[in-house]
Amino acid sequence: MIYQHIKNGTFISRPNRFIAHVELEGQTVVCHVKNTGRCRELLIPGVKVILEYHPDAAAAGRKTEYDLIGVYKGGILINMDSQAPNRAAWEWLDAQESIPGLPGWAPDSLQREVTHGDSRFDLAFTLNEINGSGTRPAFMEVKGVTLETDGMAMFPDAPTERGIKHLHGLEKAVQEGYEAYVLFVIQMKGVHGFRPNDTTHPAFGDALRAAARAGVHVLAYDCTITPDTMTVDAPVAVILE
Numbered sequence: 239m240i241y242q243h244i245k246n247g248t249f250i251s252r253p254n255r256f257i258a259h260v261e262l263e264g265q266t267v268v269c270h271v272k273n274t275g276r277c278r279e280l281l282i283p284g285v286k287v288i289l290e291y292h293p294d295a296a297a298a299g300r301k302t303e304y305d306l307i308g309v310y311k312g313g314i315l316i317n318m319d320s321q322a323p324n325r326a327a328w329e330w331l332d333a334q335e336s337i338p339g340l341p342g343w344a345p346d347s348l349q350r351e352v353t354h355g356d357s358r359f360d361l362a363f364t365l366n367e368i369n370g371s372g373t374r375p376a377f378m379e380v381k382g383v384t385l386e387t388d389g390m391a392m393f394p395d396a397p398t399e400r401g402i403k404h405l406h407g408l409e410k411a412v413q414e415g416y417e418a419y420v421l422f423v424i425q426m427k428g429v430h431g432f433r434p435n436d437t438t439h440p441a442f443g444d445a446l447r448a449a450a451r452a453g454v455h456v457l458a459y460d461c462t463i464t465p466d467t468m469t470v471d472a473p474v475a476v477i478l479e
Contacts, residue, residue, distance in 0.1 A: 239325045241307060241466045243291040249309070252281050258306050260287060269304040272319040275395045277384060279311070280318060286310040288465050308465065316384055316426040317461065317468045323382035323423035324360050326461065330470035331361065331378070338473065339455035340417065342368050345376070352377070357407030365417060376417035379404045383424045385435065391424045391458070391474065392435040394442060401442055405449040412453040420449065422458040424474060432458035433477040447478050
């Protein structure tokens, strides 16, 4: 996935979840923050941030000309656009010759935002048997990860009852004969593992472990990040216990 019209700024403040004040070329500009999470460990006054400029903002009815999409944490560039993981996951899954966690099966016929029962999953697709004629329906829920401590990526950075509901929905889908995946897209490089953030939301960690025991495939991948791109890259070890 590619951004247009990238600019570099310096973070000043975040008055609320939706906007930030950023110093850009000697002026203070108001930016839309494309992540409603807390991001307290990232958005610290003085850090360098990446903005996407929208020259057609007024014509498009936007309130701001800029989106805050990335931040530097030390020497690591972190994409913090909460819409990016779904887009990047689609591109990644569409390019897979076989599905991780189920060798011998290839994803096909991808769809976005598919409702099943009382759940709405980010991706739905068909798995085709590579050396046979079998097919399996599948769902995937995608979670973006921006929280990192000492090389360990963690999710969530704030309690998420919605996330627990998604996991329960995936469990139910497995019981009904579907393949089900939760993909944690780690929006940075430089991590050596992923685990649920039991300190912030122990109920989510419990739900993730229960989903894994029920047959939901739990995947975590890091991303190659540049100021104007994000690409799902390499698998990261998932630590549940």
